[in-house]
Amino acid sequence: MTLLCNELNGINMAQGLCDLDVPREVLEGAQNALIRGENSYTSSYGISELRSAIAMKQNSFHSLDIKEENVLVSTGATGAFYTTAKILLHPGDEVIVFEPYYGYHVSTLQSLGCKVKFISTTPPEYSIDFNKLENLISEKTKAILVCNPSNPSGKVYTKAELESLGKLVKQYHLILFSDEMYEHFVYDDTTFVSALSIDSLKNNVVVVSGFSKIYSVTGWRVGYAITSAEIIEAASHINDLIYLCPPAPLQHGVLNGLKNLPLSYYKNVAVEHQKKRDKLVKTLNDSGLKADSIKGAYYILADISKIEGTTTTEKAINLLNKTGIATVPGKAFYHATSDMHLVRFCFSKKEKELDEACRRLRELI
Numbered sequence: 001m002t003l004l005c006n007e008l009n010g011i012n013m014a015q016g017l018c019d020l021d022v023p024r025e026v027l028e029g030a031q032n033a034l035i036r037g038e039n040s041y042t043s044s045y046g047i048s049e050l051r052s053a054i055a056m057k058q059n060s061f062h063s064l065d066i067k068e069e070n071v072l073v074s075t076g077a078t079g080a081f082y083t084t085a086k087i088l089l090h091p092g093d094e095v096i097v098f099e100p101y102y103g104y105h106v107s108t109l110q111s112l113g114c115k116v117k118f119i120s121t122t123p124p125e126y127s128i129d130f131n132k133l134e135n136l137i138s139e140k141t142k143a144i145l146v147c148n149p150s151n152p153s154g155k156v157y158t159k160a161e162l163e164s165l166g167k168l169v170k171q172y173h174l175i176l177f178s179d180e181m182y183e184h185f186v187y188d189d190t191t192f193v194s195a196l197s198i199d200s201l202k203n204n205v206v207v208v209s210g211f212s213k214i215y216s217v218t219g220w221r222v223g224y225a226i227t228s229a230e231i232i233e234a235a236s237h238i239n240d241l242i243y244l245c246p247p248a249p250l251q252h253g254v255l256n257g258l259k260n261l262p263l264s265y266y267k268n269v270a271v272e273h274q275k276k277r278d279k280l281v282k283t284l285n286d287s288g289l290k291a292d293s294i295k296g297a298y299y300i301l302a303d304i305s306k307i308e309g310t311t312t313t314e315k316a317i318n319l320l321n322k323t324g325i326a327t328v329p330g331k332a333f334y335h336a337t338s339d340m341h342l343v344r345f346c347f348s349k350k351e352k353e354l355d356e357a358c359r360r361l362r363e364l365i
């Protein structure tokens, strides 16, 4: 869709890039590090000061007790997930994933030879059927994976849901992988609860996250995993083998962001994105493309039944041709091919571009 969009010089609401300006503190941190000569390999765990700063930030946001030894800096959340999953999972292991899902989670697990078992959740609440979930657990099941807040559904898991997941994880000796990339993109009166703060998950959780979205640096490839010191130690060897380390000056860039950005920065990101969500949801509904007011992350799965085409892909292409707006056909987030006529819009766009997209969508009426 991005290639088609580029051909048409359209508005790319398909890719999940964050369109915030990169904070000055982050840019200066990287620039100064380059000039200072921080251009060599770092430890395969990541820079010690960055590991501590990540621990401190997460402790202050979620009242946790994470230490440097619990943090691995990797090449994005993608690298953090790959390295920890490689250590904890083996070919033939089963992992349960909630659907709709983020494609990289499933592809990563499949690349490790794991069998992915899907449990479907449906809008608007995307509630979990815990009986169904428990019935899916077999002797081969090793892990459950959540994306919280979820790309693409926008679901934000409640504390009660995480506690119930924790009970199952403990009872069946599983691991919970929790991708918390969008933890600061949470709206209305919704509270984000990190899986790290759930007692029953204390020794069996791996949280992956990173700076791609919150600092708008998807190309920098700096993310992290937080889990037990033993898993971090083991995963650091995979990190070393595959990546050596994320780019040294860019680690310093995000470190400077962590040290110097005020709390208001993170709050403001949510406030600004909430306004963008409201604008797009209203426009979509006014234009006859049904959309819910999601609680977290910055995507909207909208029903585009009204657009011509027999499959969602055809509809998405027709929408692109009509409006110049690219979206992701919903089948990217579901394993079965049943066509729900959903497409994903990313609303983390600059105000002018979002306004133009809304204007074009309104012309559909």
Ligand SMILES: Cc1ncc(COP(=O)(O)O)c(C=O)c1O
Binding pocket: 016, 075, 076, 077, 078, 079, 102, 147, 151, 179, 181, 209, 210, 211, 212, 218, 221, 222, 223
């Ligand atoms: C849920 C989720 N996790 C991870 C990533 C990728 O993160 P990174 O750029 O840190 O590898 C994305 C990117 O879209 C995402 O949506």
